[in-house]
Amino acid sequence: MRRNEFNIEDKEIIKEILDECESGTLSLISKGKPYGVAVNFVYYEDKIYIHGAKEGRKVESIMENPFASFLVVNPFSLIPSYFSDTMAACPATQFFASVICEGNIKAIDNPNKKATVLNKLMEKLQSEGGYETITFDKPMYKKMLENTAVFELDIQTISCKVKVGQNLLEDKKESIIDKLQKRNSKLDKKTIEMINKFYK
8 A cells, every 4th residue: 555654745854865875776678678777877867877887688688678667675674574563574674765766868969068967977976086087188087978878868747655653653663763762873873864754
């Protein structure tokens, strides 16, 4: 059964999730069959951008059918069944955030646009810097830009789901937070932050 309390429409929250996730799954149709591939990506100007080789199954699939689906999942803490003070397995779950985008995907040919997108990807994945800005007129990048494919997913529909216990009663929420604090992993700390952010 679909849980509406987990659905998120706030564009800033969706952007935050997409910016935080480093990789996602691009789903295509390859010779009439589903084909999914894990990719790094950047969300820029309301579109998803990926890069890769100019040849291969991914490229062939995009040429065959440009309609694509793209999924990112940001996992939070596993909530074991015994957090509910029961021996039953049923309460076991995992908190998470996910975004699904659907639309048409195409290759970008303009070298300056490719450079801009690759710079945005570098800013995301290597935020500490330590590299020279990518431009087509720099000899060190000219061949790389010529040999690298950059793809743009023009998003037609987007949906977001954040599950961090919004359906829980106050005492159950506080009990889970207490147990997460005692377990005290880095992910548990992030999960507590998300529970407090989304719990209503």
